[in-house]
Amino acid sequence: MESARNKFTREIVEAEELWQLPSVDRNGYECGSCGMDVYPASYQKNNLKRPYFSLFHFTDHRDGCDVEGNKKTVAKGRKGSVRDELETSPGLSPSRLTLRDERVAVDPTLPVSSTQTSSTRSVRSDAHEEKARPVGRRAANTIRPICRAYLNFPYDRSMSLDVPGIDGKTYLSAFKKLGAGNKGIEQFARAQIFYAELAWPKAHEDEESLLIPLSAGEWSQERKLVRPYSVRVCWSQWSKYKKTVVRNEMEVVREEGIKAKKKNPKDRAYVFFIGEQDESDPTVFNVSDHRLICGLLGTLIFVS
Numbered sequence: 383m384e385s386a387r388n389k390f391t392r393e394i395v396e397a398e399e400l401w402q403l404p405s406v407d408r409n410g411y412e413c414g415s416c417g418m419d420v421y422p423a424s425y426q427k428n429n430l431k432r433p434y435f436s437l438f439h440f441t442d443h444r445d446g447c448d449v450e451g452n453k454k455t456v457a458k459g460r461k462g463s464v465r466d467e468l469e470t471s472p473g474l475s476p477s478r479l480t481l482r483d484e485r486v487a488v489d490p491t492l493p494v495s496s497t498q499t500s501s502t503r504s505v506r507s508d509a510h511e512e513k514a515r516p517v518g519r520r521a522a523n524t525i526r527p528i529c530r531a532y533l534n535f536p537y538d539r540s541m542s543l544d545v546p547g548i549d550g551k552t553y554l555s556a557f558k559k560l561g562a563g564n565k566g567i568e569q570f571a572r573a574q575i576f577y578a579e580l581a582w583p584k585a586h587e588d589e590e591s592l593l594i595p596l597s598a599g600e601w602s603q604e605r606k607l608v609r610p611y612s613v614r615v616c617w618s619q620w621s622k623y624k625k626t627v628v629r630n631e632m633e634v635v636r637e638e639g640i641k642a643k644k645k646n647p648k649d650r651a652y653v654f655f656i657g658e659q660d661e662s663d664p665t666v667f668n669v670s671d672h673r674l675i676c677g678l679l680g681t682l683i684f685v686s
């Protein structure tokens with residue numbers, strides 16, 4: 383499972399967020415749909431595999447759990463519209479991005495229960511209310527579930543999407559593939575969720591930033607990428623935990639892309655981000671928030 387609910391904060395946590403935690407509570411999570419206990423796996427910071435949540439041995443999801451149904455919806459969604467399912471599933475196709483208040487950074491000296499999320503929201507007092515099945519599409523706390531929905535549901539990109547600062551209010555209009563149409567390096571006047579294939583070389587890091595090379599930009603006649611776009615993650619003010627999330631995800635998606643070459647050549651490693659095009663160098667996009675960048679493996683389908 384890609385996400386689970388934190389038992390203490392009642393927040394839905396994406397597995398990648400585990401990289402951000404100073405310590406991970408193996409007994410702190412439950413299925414976001416049915417409430418069955420699940421455990422976090424593959425979250426070690428030096429483990430180059432994407433984290434996930436899994437049921438404990440000899441247990442199963444409770445009756446009425448959405449997890450299996452959601453898998454079927456994702457499979458169906460690659461072949462045609464699954465709009466009705468998406469309208470009534472909370473997590474498959476988020477309706478908006480809402481960044482949580484992160485006034486206090488994760489502090490390893492805090493008690494465990496309060497360090498389990500990147501934010502310091504208090505425990506909800508109305509936790510019992512969510513026993514009722516949530517209806518409708520929920521908000522995402524990072525762009526990752528939104529980008530996953532963009533890849534997963536090519537026939538449903540007319541679904542509404544509200545991302546602060548972005549004019550396009552559907553999936554289709556909010557996203558922009560860099561290098562599409564072979565126009566060389568373009569100047570983008572408005573903010574969008576930009577994405578491109580990750581280039582093969584590793585990202586370069588120093589104190590100030592992480593520079594991620596993209597496989598998009600200006601190509602020569604000989605089909606060589608002569609001026610590539612890149613993403614500069616400006617992280618000089620970040621905690622080491624936030625840096626870990628972005629560094630690990632970029633490295634993991636790179637590995638996933640290399641492996642996919644043999645297994646499923648249509649799958650590609652994509653970097654998605656919301657960033658500002660650099661004023662002096664239009665090949666560079668500056669990203670300043672770890673929740674506004676992610677790396678996902680997937681097959682990109684365009685529907686005309």
Ligand SMILES: [Zn+2]
Nearest residue numbers: 413416443447
């Ligand atoms: Zn479940």
